[in-house]
Amino acid sequence: MTASDEKTTFPAKHSEYARMREMLRSNSSLTLGAGGADFVAVPDEVAEILDSVLSVLENGDAVAVSHRSQSLTTQQAAETLAISRPTLIKYLEQGEIPYEMRGRHRRVLLRDVLDFQSRNRIRRRERLDAMEDDVDDYRPVRDAGFSETR
Structure with a gap:
């Protein structure tokens, strides 16, 4: 294949x-x-x-x-992560995903892309959980300050 x-x-x-x-x-x-x-x-x-x-x-x-080869082009890696190629390049340059240069072209290991995806999901879940906790702290007591009209 x-x-x-x-x-x-x-x-x-x-x-x-x-x-x-x-x-x-x-x-x-x-x-x-x-x-x-x-x-x-x-x-x-x-x-x-x-x-x-x-x-x-x-x-x-x-x-x-x-079939997915072990070494991906930046376009293949971006498609795997469902992000744009420029966004992937940003992550590469920030050191979020390791890569190697082959001539003028960057190559990314599939394993590193999947590790990044997993870490990103965990970080996102932790942030959402923290936001939910913050909302619970600031949510007013039900019907506080309101009087029933009917």
């Missing part, structure tokens, strides 16, 4: 997605085999991907699988 190839799968009407997910989540080791041939152990990361795919299909949504 090349970087531009994408495979989309639509859910089947009568499927056993829930049963397959239960099997994936069991603590026993998962193996894969075909027609009495040798069996191969399924790695944990593959089982996690299968679980995610089955969850989406179980909800009736389609799943698209595409």
